[in-house]
Ligand SMILES: Nc1ncnc2c1ncn2[C@@H]1O[C@H](COP(=O)(O)OP(=O)(O)O)[C@@H](O)[C@H]1O
């Protein structure tokens with residue numbers, strides 16, 4: 001189980017352009033990249049979508065952790081590739097699907113690495129979510145790394161009792177995850193109950209309308225980013241609908257006995 | 261024999277253990293002590309191969325942990341983690357404790373006998389059919405201990421075993437550990453519990469910031485004010501008492517209750533015979 005993957009989704013306070021950006025236009029950027037990757041089934045476009053993110057990562061000084069999340073994503077990416085290719089999709093199509101996944105991981109990895117959970121919570125409240133819900137969401141985001149470390153400890157504890165996760169048939173292996181999953185769930189429940197009690201003891205939910213200490217303000221640069229991103233999205237949709245883009249699909253696929 | 265040679269270990273890029281050398285002979289009783297984050301848990305995770313050294317090596321009975329699997333090592337090295345909630349999952353305490361024996365492939369007859377025995381020993385006999393998840397914190401801790409000790413491993417490694425236990429339960433645990441130790445098993449405990457260590461009288465390995473600060477008999481290490489402070493421990497109460505009486509000529513190195521008592525008794529008798 002790799003914890004690197006979670007590192008690449010964890011916020012680290014830094015002073016860069018992306019860190020300073022309002023979470024709303026930043027989310028729009030991530031969403032736009034993701035939406036474009038969905039409407040284009042084209043290996044070249046997806047490669048471009050992945051490449052344009054590299055300068056963003058560089059500018060946000062998070063290269064090492066971004067590589068971590070990409071590396072963590074490779075196992076799932078490889079599964080996506082082989083599941084497509086081995087079930088009769090062409091080589092290029094399988095690669096396209098894999099790239100789409102990596103574009104998604106990368107876009108949201110950048111978003112979460114550069115957005116503090118507090119800003120995220122404020123943004124969610126701004127778009128109309130009740131405080132209790134936005135609080136729940138940001139708390140979950142915060143807890144992900146903790147739970148990842150906990151999962152590793154549980155795996156270690158059970159392996160110390162002779163559990164071998166990587167031996168046996170597929171069904172046996174799935175069964176072997178029971179000793180991992182139950183402690184993980186039980187401890188998550190225990191933790192949330194304790195958290196809820198601690199919150200209540202500190203007056204959480206005591207007043208209907210709470211005045212946030214900090215508020216979000218869209219700066220001029222934030223508006224510029226939001227407008228540019230919207231234009232890129234509109235242009236992307238327009239081009240996809242009106243212009244033929246070469247597909248580059250060479251048609252290579254695994255010959256299956258029952259045909260493609 | 262547990263042998264650690266030039267062990268360095270890094271999580272990602274951060275080195276947390278620096279050049280550790282340590283030999284623990286069969287049948288020894290060792291307490292690893294040190295401040296939070298000193299690297300105690302990281303060190304003992306090397307003893308059953310959960311972690312492999314970045315540099316150096318760890319040998320269990322002469323075989324490098326690199327050349328074995330955790331499952332294989334778990335036959336000879338029993339490691340109990342700090343937090344029982346990280347391992348309890350079965351429907352009953354009995355099944356929970358039987359888990360490692362079943363993994364190791366013991367016949368059902370042996371499983372039953374050994375589970376019953378360990379449950380009685382750790383005062384859990386009445387809970388065999390209860391859900392381990394519903395027990396109190398101290399009971400869950402003992403179920404976790406039982407579930408590893410049941411296979412009677414040759415080397416027993418316990419991470420913070422006394423947390424959440426009251427005095428009587430600690431005494432019972434200590435008797436059990438001492439019994440396992442007197443049967444020739446190696447015992448390594450990681451603990452902050454200075455008084456528990458004084459009662460156990462083990463060899464103490466003091467770890468601080470990933471290096472071994474001191475290694476020796478418990479009394480010489482725990483009565484050393486400077487060492488104890490460096491490792492963020494509180495000195496044993498007897499040691500505090502005796503060093504505060506050092507001005508009256510008491511030996512500040514005394515940390516054992518009975519030695520303290522006889523020293524005090526002696527002085528008192530002298531005083532009485534001189535003045536009365
Ligand atoms: N899974 C991990 N990933 C990264 N760093 C870790 C991990 N586990 C422990 N550490 C770090 O290693 C150091 C030693 O930790 P640990 O061995 O748990 O200390 P101790 O058991 O003495 O309290 C600490 O600084 C801790 O933050």
Ligand SMILES: [Mg+2]
Pocket residue numbers: 300301302342419
């Ligand atoms: Mg520890």
